[in-house]
Amino acid sequence: MFRSDFKTVLLLGAVLGLVGGLLFGFSGRDQTAVVVWTMGVVPVLVSLAVEILRSLRRGDVGLDIVAALSMTAALVFGETLAAAVIAVMYAGGTFLESFAEGRARREMRDLLSRVPRTAMRYMDGELEEVPLEDIKPDDLLLIRQGDVVPVDGQIATETAFVDASALTGESLPVRLSRGASAMSGSTNAGEPFDLLATHRARESTYAGIVRLVEAAQRSKAPMARMADRWSLGFLAVTLLIAGAAWGATGDPIRAVAVLVVATPCPLILAVPVALVAGVSRAAHFGILIKGARPLEAMARVHTLILDKTGTLTDGRPxxxxxxxxxxxxxxxxxxxxxxxxxxxxxxxxxxxxxxxxxxxxxxxxxxxxxxxxxxxxxxxxxxxxxxxxxxxxxxxxxxxxxxxxxxxxxxxxxxxxxxxxxxxxxxxxxDPLRQGTNALLDRLRQNGLSRILLATGDRFDVASKVTEGLRLDGIHADLTPDQKVLLVLTERQNSPVMMVGDGVNDAPALAAANVGVAMGARGAAASSEAAGVVLLVDRIDRLGTGIEIAKGSHRIALQSVVAGIGLSVAGMVAAAFGYLSPVQGAILQEVIDVAVILNALRALRIAPQDTAPTVPTIPLRE
Known part of the structure; x- marks a missing residue:
């Protein structure tokens, strides 16, 4: 939240500096205008320098270097208006990117929102509500109807009826007899029963899954942004043209003009605008994409791993x-x-x-x-x-x-x-397949997914029977959460992977994939927190819609980049030959910016292929 607020303040400061300097300049107070423009540029430049140092420590060479060079050169050689214009464009681009990411990754403590904070424990013939961390092995607990089992334990009454679908993938509740094991994270689907605790909360099944999610998120290397993949080549071209112009003429202002025109606004602005527009367009269809990075990753996946219960099936009998x-x-x-x-x-x-x-x-x-x-x-x-x-x-x-x-x-x-x-x-x-599943898989293959796998915690005979007739490239059944993670990591070695699921047991695999998609309408909170994309409507066909929007946004962003960079290079050549001053270069760059932004906004009008509505299913609870 602080990072987002800081970028907002940075943008406001740059805009106020540019506008304030222009007002002073028009009133004839040129020296004051220079001071105000400089005051608007310096915070952006300092922030930029910090980002560059962080990137270099990671071994990344990004677009920030070109922007920093152009602002610094403009200030050094007295072209403060050009520097102020560049500062506004850079601050605007980083703000848009931050806005696109939004609250993409909240603190992992939110992941535990599904876990009960307290439990009902028998003590001296009475019931008392105690914090989860106070539960010890051999404590006798009362699990009320609808309660989530707080710790691993054994059934201490004649019978219990539990729904473990979020953990095991078995879609139908199961009957457990006295002495049977019950896993934390499952739900009491029948009458109240007693549970004899066998583990502490931190040692139970659900806590282990949370630790798997944390480990998967720490180990996942983020995919490079489109803008960063273009940055090194663009930086080399910029320095070559600027250096040649200065060396050939001995005039540093020509190099400044080249750097100003070269400020990579098409990359800084066009990419986030197109991706933000894609995120907005996806939300129109009930697809929550948590920022630009998941959208880019969604556009580049070639392997899809699907959970069964609640994903390919309704998850309800x-x-x-x-x-x-x-x-x-x-x-x-x-x-x-x-x-x-x-x-x-x-x-x-x-x-x-x-x-x-x-x-x-x-x-x-x-x-x-x-x-x-x-x-x-x-x-x-x-x-x-x-x-x-x-x-x-x-x-x-x-x-x-x-x-x-x-x-x-x-x-x-x-x-x-x-x-x-x-x-x-x-x-x-x-719990049959959702209607239209075969058509969806065909649609996904048409959109570039070459490998589609099923990964489920359910039994192999159930999984193979339910998915009979589907064009799957493999069925992996009887999987534990860590085995799902291993499958994702194995597939990631060959191509970018998308994982789709809805249960607590899917959360670690969703976090480990290049992009995780959660069935958020009825899925577990853990899966929605771990995923980069959440389907807010209970329709699996929205997966195809989301991929089409992601690919369309990515394509439009790429078009904007190619066109913008091409125009920028032409402007750089003109500046090198002395046809553009730094201020004129900044104005030309603004014209280019407007053109690429207008093109990027076409992502708001992406029309994904129509899909038939999902047949209404019979919910367990109203």
Whole structure:
């Protein structure tokens, strides 16, 4: 924040210096005008010198050297107006770049926003709320419905129902029995349960993932800015022409004029303007790009690594088919099941209710409801006895052995429904691919992505079944967060990599990639913090839109640079032959600036390829 404010003050000082000097000059107070122009230039020049020293320590030779040389030469040889104009242009360019980056990288403490700060601990027969760091192994904790598990531990009640999708990639909640391990960062999707802590918070799964993110961000070398990649050649050409003009004529003013014309405003201004415009255009489509660097990186990627749950899939169970038995119809089975499920908070139950509402079915008010967490629910609906839940639960209610479901799809869940003690049907719940995924992958390949991989923490059989028919170059399943990071780093050795994910387990890989893209609409806070790009709408097709905008902005910036540098070189040659004074060179440079900025602003009108809207999905919670 301080850096952004400093650049704002620097720009205001340069503008006030230029305008104030012009006012004094027009009123005939030339000496005062020189002093005011100098006062506006010196802070910019000092700031520039500091940036140059920092760059040289890193081994970088950037555009700052040309700007510093032109301002210094103009001041030394009395061309203070030209120096003031250059100062305004340079300060304006750095301000725009800072504005584009915005709050690209907040402090890593924000990453922990999803982690609970306190937990409910049993102490002397009572519950007390204690800070997370006070929890010790063997402490007994109460995990309420909807709570995030604060530390790794073991289930201390008969059963628990947890959603570990943010950690493992398994899209459907799982039932855990007494003694089973529960990972920190998973969510209680059922009734309250007790947890026996086995680790301290700093030693738990989620804390380990946070450390992975921090390490990945520290180790990632930033991609060079487009402007920096042009700087060394432009600097050499500038010094050659300026030195030749001075050496051939013995007139230092000609060298000053060359340096003034050579001030790399097309690079300093055109690149950030085009990229800021691209960032703004992307935001119009619900794509938050955290600055110019992620936009440039997005335009240059060739390898895409995709998470499965919540990225290629909705990350929420929905009914994919209804199997009816004993003469019952689909709508009858769904209506009665959904009516009873209105009394349950189970995620699958809520999906059943919303599926019935989506069909326009009128639901009844259930009575005499009893629910066994993690097993099923029974009650009366419209005068009929209804039971639904797992195959074993319903079969025991009917007094028979559960039937094997050999045709069950990998990764799916069967919800059995009995009506009046007859098996009425099965609701097949699954987390299928988002509609239009194949078209999206084709679109991405058309936009230059040559390698597309799947990386998931889910089982290989589930991943391969769900992605069957997709044109993927590889499937990597059963991955832990550190294995995802290793995959990203391996692929980065061959080409720039984009990683797309939404879970806590994706955050380290998002940080390690050249550009990370988070599904921010429903994803974990950790992934949104670690990523350089966040999709604010729950539509994977926005990934293609973002890449098209990034490539378009990058192309427009490049066009502006080539045109601007070409015009600048022509002006430098004219100045070398004495056709332009330093002030005239500064004015010419302003004309060039206006031209390249107007061209750069075309990025605001980039029209990405239209995509079909994503089919609405059934959310777990309203």
């Amino acid at each position: 929905r009914i994919v088919s209804i199997r009816c038995h004993n003469g019952f119809g689909e709508n009858d089975v769904l209506r009665l099941a959904a009516s009873l499920d209105q009394a349950s908070k189970h995620p699958v139950a809520q999906a059943v209710v919303l599926a019935a509402k989506a069909r326009g079915l009128d639901l009844f008010v259930p009575t005499e409801v009893s629910e066994i967490p993690g097993e099923g629910v029974r009650g009366r609906v419209d005068g009929r006895s209804v039971t639904l839940g797992g195959e074993g639960f319903v079969s025991r209610h009917l007094g028979r052995h559960p039937e094997a479901s050999s045709d069950e799809m990998a990764g799916s869940v069967l919800v059995a429904v009995s009506i009046d003690r007859q098996l009425a049907g099965h609701l097949v719940m699954a």
